[in-house]
Amino acid sequence: MARFAELVALDAGDHDAVCRFCEGQRIGLVVIGPEGPLVDGLADSLRDAGVPTFGPGRAAAQLEGSKGFTKDLCARANIPTGGYVRVDNEADGLAALARFGAPVVVKADGLAAGKGVTVAMTMPEAEEAIREIFAGRFGEAGAEAVIEEFLDGEEASFFALTDGHTIVPFASAQDHKRVGDGDTGPNTGGMGAYSPARVLTPALEAEVMTRIIAPTVKTLADEGMPYTGVLFLGLMLTRQGPQLIEYNCRYGDPECQVMMLRLESDLGELLFACADNRLGALPPPRFSADTALTVVMAAEGYPGTPKQGGSIAGIGQAEAGGALVFHAGTALKDGQLVASGGRVLNVTARGTSVSEAQTRAYAAVDAIDFPEGFCRRDIGWREVVREQG
Ligand SMILES: Nc1ncnc2c1ncn2[C@@H]1O[C@H](COP(=O)(O)OP(=O)(O)O)[C@@H](O)[C@H]1O
Ligand SMILES: [Mg+2]
Structure with a gap:
């Protein structure tokens, strides 16, 4: 991002500081990226301050911030989704599970950074998930849980x-x-x-x-x-x-x-x-008919504790063939590019089919020297199988 824009250290949780900055710099549009500040109502604060903002306010952001909220909305509006029960304690959770039977899905209600859902193939797994939620594993995000019908597809x-x-x-x-x-x-x-x-x-x-x-x-x-x-x-x-x-x-x-x-x-x-x-x-958005495919290069240990500081080289060679490498978790240390997160690079390429985009993306991956990183070798596999008929 620093190649294209000026980076400013602002705490998105400090709404006053964000609003003051936007007013001072006469910012014409704020795009709120992550879910935390959306659910926390940053869009409301900015709009109240007169700053044009892309992203829902606190009330509408409950769509992401509360799984139970969304399920109830689906029920009111007759939107197709799996059957569910909301529970706010372990005993009710275990009783509800017994009515669903396995397989069944157990979800912490609130934001859990992608870790709050258990797709349980057996009852003991499901019961363990309920116990963990109500033992406080997800803090406030686990004050409630949603038990959901397993959907196959x-x-x-x-x-x-x-x-x-x-x-x-x-x-x-x-x-x-x-x-x-x-x-x-x-x-x-x-x-x-x-x-x-x-x-x-x-x-x-x-x-x-x-x-x-x-x-x-x-x-x-x-x-x-x-x-x-x-x-x-x-x-x-x-x-x-x-x-x-x-x-x-x-x-x-x-x-x-x-x-x-x-x-x-x-x-x-x-x-x-x-x-x-x-x-x-506006006219509707236009897209290339091409496929784009991205391969994530992550640091060893991810999604557990990723190894930090691994050196990275070869981005230039990777991009020479037309690929685009997005930096997700990198830093410059004494002029050397190093890993500074779990998911480190997104190596992205286009092609007229998934197979072609995949071949190009992995050619770019192979041009990158990141000894303490790894990636999956099969991104796009479902569609590649279908394309190969
Ligand atoms: N009802 C369901 N039936 C089958 N699989 C599900 C169901 N709900 C969630 N999953 C699986 O669990 C994953 C995570 O669930 P999701 O509701 O997307 O939570 P989050 O992305 O917030 O962790 C989904 O991508 C899907 O693979
Ligand atoms: Mg999800």
């Missing part, structure tokens, strides 16, 4: 922009959450992604728009919590059609990287139109 992500009344489809992507090849090992923030996700056909996208997104936006507006920003839907494509797994209130990582590589419209103009309530006046 392939997952895909879909994104839409809204200013609170106009809704425009953005793009689709497919993430790879597990740390290991073949979707094995523990969950991560995402080890790679590609866009578009062709498994989400135009017909399925239309169904998602009318049956899930439109009633969500309308219900929130009708209930006095208008949503502005991007809606990120986690979907399960079941035999009964697409079902909502969850909403996020932001562009996720690494889905964002692959969608941005395909976007041909002016992103700033789109986001500003959302903030400014005139999304309907």
